Amino acid sequence: xxxxxxxxxxxxxxxxxxxxxxxxxxxxxxxxxxxxxxxxxxxxxxxxxxxxxxxxxxxxxxxxxxxxxxxxxxxxxxxxxxxxxxxxxxxxxxxxxxxxxxxxxxxxxxxxxxxxxxxxxxxxxxxxxxxxxxxxxxxxxxxxxxxxxxxxxxxxxxxxxxxxxxxxxxxxxxxxxxxxxxxxxxxxxxxxxxxxxxxxxxxxxxxxxxxxxxxxxxxxxxxxxxxxxxxxxxxxxxxxxxxxxxxxxxxxxxxxxxxxxxxxxxxxxxxxxxxxxxxxxxxxxxxxxxxxxxxxxxxxxxxxxxxxxxxxxxxxxxxxxxxxxxxxxxxxxxxxxxxxxxxxxxxxxxxxxxxxxxxxxxxxxxxxxxxxxxxxxxxxxxxxxxxxxxxxxxxxxxxxxxxxxxxxxxxxxxxxxxxxxxxxxxxxxxxxxxxxxxxxxxxxxxxxxxxxxxxxxxxxxxxxx
Ligand SMILES: Cc1cc2nc3c(=O)[nH]c(=O)nc-3n(C[C@H](O)[C@H](O)[C@H](O)COP(=O)(O)O)c2cc1C
Ligand code: SF4
Numbered sequence: 001x002x003x004x005x006x007x008x009x010x011x012x013x014x015x016x017x018x019x020x021x022x023x024x025x026x027x028x029x030x031x032x033x034x035x036x037x038x039x040x041x042x043x044x045x046x047x048x049x050x051x052x053x054x055x056x057x058x059x060x061x062x063x064x065x066x067x068x069x070x071x072x073x074x075x076x077x078x079x080x081x082x083x084x085x086x087x088x089x090x091x092x093x094x095x096x097x098x099x100x101x102x103x104x105x106x107x108x109x110x111x112x113x114x115x116x117x118x119x120x121x122x123x124x125x126x127x128x129x130x131x132x133x134x135x136x137x138x139x140x141x142x143x144x145x146x147x148x149x150x151x152x153x154x155x156x157x158x159x160x161x162x163x164x165x166x167x168x169x170x171x172x173x174x175x176x177x178x179x180x181x182x183x184x185x186x187x188x189x190x191x192x193x194x195x196x197x198x199x200x201x202x203x204x205x206x207x208x209x210x211x212x213x214x215x216x217x218x219x220x221x222x223x224x225x226x227x228x229x230x231x232x233x234x235x236x237x238x239x240x241x242x243x244x245x246x247x248x249x250x251x252x253x254x255x256x257x258x259x260x261x262x263x264x265x266x267x268x269x270x271x272x273x274x275x276x277x278x279x280x281x282x283x284x285x286x287x288x289x290x291x292x293x294x295x296x297x298x299x300x301x302x303x304x305x306x307x308x309x310x311x312x313x314x315x316x317x318x319x320x321x322x323x324x325x326x327x328x329x330x331x332x333x334x335x336x337x338x339x340x341x342x343x344x345x346x347x348x349x350x351x352x353x354x355x356x357x358x359x360x361x362x363x364x365x366x367x368x369x370x371x372x373x374x375x376x377x378x379x380x381x382x383x384x385x386x387x388x389x390x391x392x393x394x395x396x397x398x399x400x401x402x403x404x405x406x407x408x409x410x411x412x413x414x415x416x417x418x419x420x421x422x423x424x425x426x427x428x429x430x431x432x433x434x435x436x437x438x439x440x441x442x443x444x445x446x447x448x449x450x451x452x453x454x455x456x457x458x459x460x461x462x463x464x465x
Contacts, residue, residue: 015270015286019247021255022231023107023271025115033149035156038117044162046237050125051170053237058129062233064241066253071097071188071226072303072344073419074332077233081130081223083213090220094132095197095212096123097226098139098146099181099188102303103366104346107257107269108227112139112146116153120176122230124162125237127174130223135176138193141183150178185370189418190224192372203374204418228257249275252331256342258282262349263291272330280326283349294351298434299325301335302343304363305423307430309340340430356435357442360427361389367424374417381412382424389428397443406432 006020012027014020025031025041035043050058063078084092096119100108111119119137127135139147154176157163165173179197186192191210192202194217209215216222232254236244245253252274261267265288272282279299283289290296296311315323315338328338335342350359368386373379388405391397409425409432416422432439440446 017277017281017286018271019255019273019276020271021235021247022111022118022228023257023269025118026110026269027114031114033114033116033153035117035153035160038115039160043117044121044160046234047121047124047162048168050128050237051168051172055129055131058125058237061236061241062129065232065236065244066241066248066251067229067232067236067244068252068254068332069226070228070232070256070345072102072305074342077225077229080213080225081126083211084130084221084223085214088221091134091218092130092132093217093220093222094123094127094130094135095190095193095217095222095224096135096137096230097188097190097193097224098137098143099185099193100143100227101140101185101188102305102344102346103363104259104261104300104303104348105344106259106261107345109143109146110269111227111231112143112150116146116150117157118231118234119150119227120153120157120162122233123176124157124167124174126223126225126230126233127176128167128170128172129233132223133173133175135174136197136217137176137178138181138187138197139178140181140187144180147178147180154178184372185366186372186418186420189420191418193224194222201372203372204420206417248273249329249331252333256330256345258330258345258347260287260347260349262347263294263351263354264349265289265291267349275329275331275334277330278326279328279330279347282330282347283326287349290349290351294353296325296349297352297354298350298356298359300340300346300348300350300427301328301330302341303346304348304366305341305426306335306343307340307426308434309338310434313434315339355393355438355442356431357389357392357439360431360439361386361393363427364389364424367420367427371420371424375415375421377412377415378421378424381408384408385424385428392439392442395442395444395447398445399440399443401443402432402436402439 007029009027059081067077068074181187187196187202189204191205196202212222212224248254255271256274257271299309317337332342364386368382371378371382388401409428412421412425
């Protein structure tokens with residue numbers, strides 16, 4: 001059935017600029033999470049096809065597709081799969097990262113709630129390709145309903161022999177278990193997740209040597225992929241890697257889901273070809289523009305860890321082009337060239353009513369709460385930054401506190417075990433660099449200076465004695 005013939009629920013029609021693959025069945029009229037419904041729609045056909053293929057051929061298709069991980073780092077999925085040592089004799093594991101903990105991101109949950117078999121099919125094909133006989137879905141504690149839906153989907157898949165022993169007569173055995181986290185952002189970081197799955201505190205491991213594809217779960221090769229990434233595998237098998245790579249733009253292939261929140265008329269999720277729509281099209285066409293009477297002030301383009309972009313910035317690219325914020329194509333490489341990242345696809349829009357000190361304080365409170373505490377710069381620094389931004393918001397800070405914030409962030413970045421160090425320092429660095437004057441204007445001596453200046457003016461005008 002073509003995407004065009006698919007009917008969606010009233011008010012949930014995808015935008016004309018969308019190209020739905022992984023979200024094809026989200027909000028679809030008459031579609032439910034049962035296996036019967038999925039099978040009626042051609043479900044598990046790609047698994048039938050995949051188990052007849054050579055494993056390396058599947059990996060080659062994924063490599064040819066150019067798929068880059070949708071969990072945050074944008075690392076090429078096929079390349080990651082190829083990192084499993086060829087001489088490996090240990091068990092191989094696959095973990096689906098369903099932690100979806102990056103603030104501003106809300107996509108994986110819709111797939112798990114509304115189309116769980118798409119994920120199961122994508123996982124079974126992926127496990128077959130990398131020779132994993134045991135896989136886990138690590139799901140955050142806050143998604144109890146999704147965990148139940150997935151449990152049911154796994155039971156249904158087992159009953160139809162899409163899972164379990166001798167899958168579809170291929171001789172291949174696979175079991176998938178759901179593991180519910182206890183609710184911690186750091187469990188989304190793949191090595192913290194692995195520690196948690198092993199029953200320990202989720203202290204991230206240092207890389208190298210603990211790259212999961214070589215030394216992962218129980219020190220065995222482990223592939224960790226995001227929910228959305230694993231769903232794409234099914235579509236790559238259906239289309240072929242080369243055809244899939246025609247979607248999107250070079251080096252930024254396929255589709256991805258953008259989760260838009262904040263000060264726009266119609267926030268929501270949109271699956272688009274990577275790099276085929278600009279930020280301006282997302283805001284103005286897909287989200288109906290800014291809230292009435294308001295203007296754009298800033299955007300966090302890829303989840304809360306991504307560096308903020310100012311509405312009036314100009315971004316100079318290596319090829320000589322200069323882009324305004326509305327001209328940025330929504331892809332991994334251009335967003336990085338503009339000094340931020342496409343990350344997890346969470347686009348947070350802020351208008352001129354927002355206090356940047358308040359926004360940063362909110363982010364700092366989150367990171368200070370979520371640091372696992374293993375490394376001193378992150379543990380102490382994230383809390384210190386939060387305390388300073390508390391003071392700024394309360395109007396009790398001095399102007400030098402704003403510069404101190406930046407100094408602290410610079411001393412966290414690059415000095416920690418895991419990328420949480422960057423995740424917590426990039427917001428502070430970018431907010432201070434781009435909104436320093438606004439943040440200083442709220443500090444104590446600046447406030448006092450303004451009162452004095454105001455009184456002097458009034459006195460000069462003979463209005464006060
Ligand atoms: C602090 C932190 C939190 C993360 N949270 C998530 C998450 O919630 N979901 C996710 O898929 N990846 C998350 N990641 C990225 C994972 O470590 C890993 O790169 C990803 O799951 C790999 O899947 P992909 O290649 O399919 O993107 C996080 C990374 C960091 C540093
Ligand atoms: S950077 Fe932060 S979250 Fe990551 S290991 Fe160190 S203390 Fe833990």
